[in-house]
Every structure is written in C-alpha cells, then in structure tokens.
Amino acid sequence: MAVEPLSQKEIEDRLAELPGWLLEGDLLARSYRLGSHFAAAAMVVHIAAVQDALDHHSDLTLGYHTVSLTVNTHSVGGAVTELDFDLARRVEELAPTHGAS
Numbered sequence: 427m428a429v430e431p432l433s434q435k436e437i438e439d440r441l442a443e444l445p446g447w448l449l450e451g452d453l454l455a456r457s458y459r460l461g462s463h464f465a466a467a468a469m470v471v472h473i474a475a476v477q478d479a480l481d482h483h484s485d486l487t488l489g490y491h492t493v494s495l496t497v498n499t500h501s502v503g504g505a506v507t508e509l510d511f512d513l514a515r516r517v518e519e520l521a522p523t524h525g526a527s
Contacts, residue, residue, distance in 0.1 A: 429508070429509055431499075431502050432507055441454075444511070444514055444515065444518060449506070453496040454511070456495050457495075458521055465491075465522070466490075469521065470486060473520070476513065476520065480509070480513055480516065482497075482499075482510075484497035485497070497514070
C-alpha cells in the first residue's frame with residue numbers, strides 16, 4: 427500500500443492521542459527531558475533501533491539531559507503520514523514516563 431499524506435484533521439486527531447507531540451510546520455516534533463545525560467544517550471540508542479526496525483528515521487538530537495525528534499515522510503514530499511505516527515507511538519512506548527517534557 428502506498429504511503430499517503432494525512433489531512434490536517436487526521437493529524438490533529440492522532441496528535442490528540444500523543445500528548446507532548448506537536449506539529450511544527452510540516453514536522454511532528456517531541457522533546458524529552460531525562461534524569462541524566464547517560465539516560466538521554468541510552469534513549470537515543472533505543473530510538474535508533476526502533477527507527478531501523480521501522481525503516482523510517484527522524485532527525486534525532488541528543489542534548490544535555492534531553493532528546494528531541496522531528497519527523498516527516500520524505501518520500502511524499504515531506505508531508506506527515508501514518509509512518510510518522512507509527513514512529514511516534516513506538517518512541518512513546520519506550521520513553522520514561524517521569525522524564526517527558
């Protein structure tokens with residue numbers, strides 16, 4: 427099945443199910459603040475593994491105690507698709523609940 431861009435309504439509906447995720451222009455975005463730099467680095471490794479498993483990759487930034495992601499689907503002109511939300515849901519599953527911001 428071909429990947430299709432989501433409508434603004436579809437994006438809004440899916441964002442309502444993912445607290446902390448935002449639409450910034452044409453990108454889904456989320457930042458996490460963790461308890462230590464080591465915890466943030468470990469989260470980056472886990473996200474990288476998920477991205478490889480999905481064969482869908484975000485821009486992923488490691489900061490001091492923080493991890494930030496932005497993602498859209500390049501193969502459909504940089505639009506937001508279900509692939510982006512699949513990745514976002516998987517990241518939420520592995521994110522520590524006490525460290526999200």
